[in-house]
Amino acid sequence: MHLKSLTLKGFKSFASSTTLKLEPGICAVVGPNGSGKSNVVDALAWVMGEQGAKTLRGGKMEDVIFAGAGDRKPLGRAEVTLVIDNSDGKLPIEYSEVAVTRRMFRDGASEYEINGAKARLMDIQELLSDSGIGREMHVIVGQGRLSQILESKPEERRAFIEEAAGVLKHRRRKEKAQRKLVGMQANLDRLQDLTDELHRQLGPLARQADAAQRASTVQATIRDRRTVLAAHHVRTLSENLHEANAEAERLIEEREYLTEQLEEHSGELAEVEEELRTALEDAESARTLWYRLSAVAEKNSASLRIAADRAQASEETAWLGPDPAHLLERAERADAEQEELDEAVEIAQEKLEGIRETVAEAQDAARQAENEHLAQVRAIADRREGVVRLLSRQEAASERLANAQAEVERSEEAVGEHTEELENLSEELAEAADALADIEGGGEELRATAEQLAREVQTVEQRAEELRNQERALEREIAGLEATITGWQERLRPTDGAARATTAAEEQGHAVSTLAENLTVSGDWSAAVAAVLGAIAPTGVVTASDDAVLSALEGSDEGRALVIESGSETKETAGWRLDVTLPAGQWLLDVIEPSHKVAAALNAMLVDVVAVADAAEARRVVAADTRLRAVTKAGSLFGPGWFAAGRGGATPAVELAAKIDQATADVAEKKEQLADLKASLDAALETTAERRAAASSAKAAVQEQRARVQAAQHRFKAAENAEESARRSLERATVQRNQAEERARQADEELAEVRDRLSRVQEPEEQEEPSTAQRDRTAQELTQAKAMEMDARLQLRTAEERAAATRGKAENLRRQARQEEASRKQHEIARARREAKRQAALIVQEQAERVGQRIADALHRAQESRTLTEQAHRQWQERMRQQKAEVNKYNSQLGAVTQRAHEAELKRNQAQLKLEQAAESAMEQLTMTPEQLLAVELPEDFDQATARKELKQAEKDLNSLGKVNPLALEEYKALEERYSFLASQLDDVQRAREDLNGVIKDVDNTILTLFVDAWHDVEEQFPRVFETLFPGGSGRLVLTDPEDMLTTGIEVEARPPGKKVKRLSLLSGGEKSLTALALLVAIFRARPSPFYVMDEVEAALDDVNLRRLIALFEELRKDSQLIVITHQKPTMDVANVLYGVTMRGDGVTRVISQRMKPLEAG
Structure with a gap:
């Protein structure tokens, strides 16, 4: 069994999927510091179930996910897959190759897989525990692990041996059994409490069951007495009800007789009511006519007011603007004045030109005299200085003259362009002024129209509001009539027998x-x-x-x-x-x-x-x-x-039906009136909307006209500014042209001077000093000519300023005249339109006044008719009051009889109610109907008092029994069954607890056997390994409590050669590392594991000790696979495969591999 491959995806610095193909023997992982070598060790520990974030060199478990570096973004998960070669079957699974995968997400969720199938962390740990790999991970020796082994407590060192011996799964089984035992004890305590409580309740419940048995006998006696008494009471109430019915029937007959008498005396009252109804109808008709005429008069008044407002608003207004003819006369005078000023400017210019010619001649004479004098003086000097200098000056003067002439040409072009631009802008300014005048002329009529439409909108809105009020009043009248009709219809609904007949017919469909x-x-x-x-x-x-x-x-x-x-x-x-x-x-x-x-x-x-x-x-x-x-x-x-x-x-119903028909007709008529009113209101609202739209359009037109005026003013101002700017540009260009011409003239004079001096240098040399008389005379003449030129210029400037001040005045006056003429025409058109509107309004006003007079006459007649009909209505009301007094006299007699009949009816109802209450009471207490009670035969010697006494005694006996639980018998039986069930359950739980204690004892025996065997093997191997690493030294392992092999710790005693110390803290760093390695190698020899991982364990060793450690590595290589993280070349030399780990600037680890031919350690 060995590790076959390791695949990392998003684990720490392994952002990309990286696979390490591992082989048996020694696999060396090399690379610079910080390149991610130790991340390979962390990945092995993590995929095999490591749960400690600190062990993985992190602060939290999510730190194992690639966090991003450079341009690489952070990943959302980390995944490591470890493939194990299980061809020798050391792992208890029926696969020759086992792939263990662990996956973690950013939200903390984790997934585990074994050969692609979902699994739990416990499944992975149990699978690996049989091969000596547990949670202590003694086969993985990371950085700093060696010092932790020596500095750990004795009990913690024991865990390494237990893990190698395969004890961990038995300890886990023991802990699980102990947890079950603790939970079982709680259930056992609860069952014991329940059993005790049920046993305590059985005694009182047995006494309650006996009381319930005796109470049932007394209750039978009570029911018998209550039945006899209820039967007697129902018979008595039935006889009372029969007597009440007879009295009520007699009084009803008497009331019917009096009712007939009252109807006979009410006939005349009906006739009076009919006359009153007629008078009321006449009064209502007169009132309705008056209301209608009033509405028509109001409409006519509104029309009259609108016509008067329109006539007043259309009155003629006088023209207030200036006279265009007067403006044209002023323009003619301005033209004449402009011609005179232009003529004066021309005279001044001609005078200035003549003086300028004189000045030019004087300047030429003075210049020639000066030049002649200078030439003579320079000639004498030039003869002394030589010709070469004059030739260089001649060349420089020629170049300056060419440059000045080119500048003059450019200035001439600029002046021409600016002159043309000024002419165009002057035309645009004139056009903008004309447009502004045209736009300003049409604003007055728009404003007048907008004001008139605003007044009309106010008038039609007031009329619409009046129509709305009338509409609401009419709707209230209709609603009142419809409510009255509904009330009458309710009174027409069938009642009593008719209702019964209606229901029966409807049930038959x-x-x-x-x-x-x-x-x-x-x-x-x-x-x-x-x-x-x-x-x-x-x-x-x-x-x-x-x-x-x-x-x-x-x-x-x-x-x-x-x-x-x-x-x-x-x-x-x-x-x-x-x-x-x-x-x-x-x-x-x-x-x-x-x-x-x-x-x-x-x-x-x-x-x-x-x-x-x-x-x-x-x-x-x-x-x-x-x-x-x-x-x-x-x-x-x-x-x-x-x-x-x-x-x-x-x-009566027929009269009610007639009233309903009449009211329905009235409602229809009023609805027609309402429809007419709505039509009028719709028309008024439509007119209002039209007037509002027209007013809005007029207001928008006014605002648009104002905007156009502002835009025109803006364009005029912009054109004016542009013209002024062009004028200034022209002036600047003219100045620049004049300056260029002056520079050209000076360059030309300088060139002529140099040429003259050259010619003079070549003349025969004269030693006489030149005369200054000619020069002085010409200079005096030039001074007098320039004074005259200055006076002429001042006169010309004055004339030009006066001409410029009046230039354009005539055109402005003509433009204003055209504007005023256009405005006057617009005013005349608007006046004509207003006059037409005023005439139409006057016609409407005259017609409305005539119609108003006729309406007033009709309204007066309607008022008189209304007064007469109301007087007649009041007279008939008085007669009806007198007649009602006669009828009321008979009504009082009928009321007295009706009261007695009502009392008799009330007594009958009370008797009926008592009988029903007695029946309900009997039904509730005895579940017997009145018929069943009447069928009960009373004893011949029945005595109500004796029966009540017997009932009272039985109830007293029942009360003496106290509160009786009627379900006591059933509850006692159920409680007894439950008690028996719980008692049996209690016995089962106690037996299960004994079984668990036996399991724990067996597990302890197994743990003891495995640990003792492993301890003896490790204790035997440690001195040998120590002597290999420390030739001439000695070391041993000692139990802290040999009497308790289940919990005893392990102490390490080490004595390197030449030293007499035993305390580990006194050893050097290299000695501590070798001692810790000696302990681990002893464990490895005692209980070999399929593979071991060493992370820079030889970093603190010198060359001699490193050779000794490598010899141990080669010994371990025979039975196990070693994965070594190293920087030491001797270690690399003995490796079977070399893995190079590197990291570029992007922060991502990359791996390359190379098979090696291992050297023998020497």
Whole structure:
């Protein structure tokens, strides 16, 4: 068994996937410091289950993941795979090759795999423990490990031997058994507590079960007495209820009689109410007409106000701008003045030119005289200095002249360009001024239009708000009417027997309606029809023929109901009439319009009823034929020898239906008014929106015009600035040109001078001094000419300034005249438009005033009509009050009887309620119905007092038993079963604890055997290895507590040759390293491992000791694989494979390998 390969991915400095192909023998890993050699050792320890971050030379476990370096970013995980050759089967797994993989992520999550299958860390540790590799990792000797071995406690040194002996898995098994034993003890304590508690509860529960048995007998006696007493009480209450029903029926008959008398005296009140209703309708009509005329007057007033506002806003405004003709006259005068000034400038220029010619002539004469004099003087000097110097000056002067002439040409070009630019900018300035004038001229009309539209928006908004208020008022009226209609419709719903019939018909799936819904009364005969149908209209139900409805009514005591069956339906609504000549009135069937569903039934019921105007006609009709009945408009019904009159507290159903129809019509009318009002409001809102849009457009146009004015002003200012800048540039170019011309002239004069001097040098030499008289005379003449030139220049500058001051004035005046002319035309156009608007507004105002006068007259008449109708309405109200006083007198008598009937009804209900309460009490206490109680036979000698006494005694006996648990018997049985179960469980747990103690004892024996055998082997090997490393020295291992082999520690005694010390702290660094290596090699010999890893263990050794250690390596190589991290060449020489580890500037470790032919250690 040996390590076959090691693959690192993202582990520490191994950013890229790196695989080390390991071979048996000694594998040496070499490389410079910091290149990542020790990371190979850390990877081996980590993949085999190392959990300590410090052991891996880190602060936390996540430090093993590549953290980034240079341009390489940090990785998210680290992965190491170790492949082990298991061909000899030392690992307890059925594979000849075992791949162990460990993977860690940045979030701390870890994964383990064995041959690609998911595994746990414990699985890996147990797999390797059989080969002597445990958590102490004694086979991996990292940097600083040797000093830790010697400085560790004796008990810690024992762990190395245990790990090599394979004891760790047995210790883990023992620890697991001990943890189970601790947890089992807690369960055992809990079971013991529960068993004791159940045993304590069994005694009291047994006493409760006995009490429950005795209580059941007493409860049977109590139930028997309560049954007898309840039966007696129910019989007594039934007899009381029968007596109350008889009294209530008698009082109901008396109340019906008084009701008939009251209806007879209420007939006249109905007639008064009809007159009052008519007066109210007249008053409402007059009031509605007044309201409508008021609304029309308000609309006309709004139109009048808008027309007046428009007429006032369109009044003519005078033109306030200057006169264009006057401006043109001023422009003509400015042109004349400009011509005079230009002429003066030309005269001054001509004068200056003449003077300049004189000055030029004087300058030429003075220059010639001066030059002549200088030439004579220089000639004398030049003859002395020679010709060569003059020739060099002539060449330099010629070059300066050429340069000056080139500069003059460039200046001329610049002046031409600036002159052209100035002319273009002057044209742009004039165009900008014209555009500004045009734009400013159109702003006045836009502002006037915007102000007018703003006033119109305010007016139409006020009108829209008025219409909204009217709309809300009308909606409130409609809502009030609809609520009233809903209330009336609720009153029309079937009640009592009609409701029962309706429910029965609907349950059978039939359509149901009321009689009032199928009847329409024409004219003002609603009260008459209501009087005839008053008894049946509220209960009238129209539905299909069905015996189920009849059975429902016969089996119900909720009241009677009239049912019009569908079998009686007919398509003909005009019924037949009696063959009788009526002395007055008309048939009642002629004033109603029934639906086809009820036509036949109403024809049969109302065929004998005649509709008449008053009581006299009614009596005449009845007297003419006793088969007939007559009814008046007021609702009084007459028959042979009888009549019925008056009105009840509630409005009859037919009259309610008529009121609903009238209210519905009113609602429809008001909704039409509301629709008209909404249309007006929509139109007003649309007008408002249009006016707002127009006002917004006008305001936007004003703002746009202002922006255009500002833009034009900005362009004008920019053009003006650009012209000024161009003018200054032209002036600068002109100055530069003049300066260049002056320099050219000076260069030309200098060249002429030099040439003259050369010519003079070649003349015969004259020794006489030159005369200065000619020079002085010409200089004086030049001074006088320059004074005259200065005066002429001043005159020219003055004339030019005056001309420049007036230049452009005429054009500006003409431009202003054009602007004013355009503004005046715009003003005239706007004035014409305003005048047209004003005339139209005046026409509308005149028409509105005429219409307003007519509306005022109609409103006055409507007010008078309203006053008269309201007076009539108040008179009829007074008459109705008097009549109601008469009816109230009869109502008081009926009220007294009704009160007594109500009291009797209340007594009956109380008796019924007591009987129901007694029945509910019996049902709750005895679960018996009243019928069952009435069927109970009472003893002949039954005495209620004796029965109550016996019941009280039984209840006393039951109370003496105290609080009885009715479930005590069942609870006692269940508790006893649970106690038996827990007792058996307690025995099982105690036996399991004994079994665990036996397991722990067996494990201790196994550990003791393995450790003792390993200890003796290591103790035997240590002196031999020590003597190999320290020839002539001695060393041994000593147990700290030989009596306790399970926990004893191990001390190391070492005495190098020539020293008498035994304390390890007194040894040198090399001696400590060799001693620690002696201990490890002794363990390796006693319990060989498949491989060992050494990380620079020979760093502190000299050459002699290194040779001794290498000899041990070669000895170990025979049975195990060694992976050595080294810097020593002798160690490299004995290696079978050499792995070179290097790290470039990117911070990533790279590995190369080379097979070696190992040398013999010498």
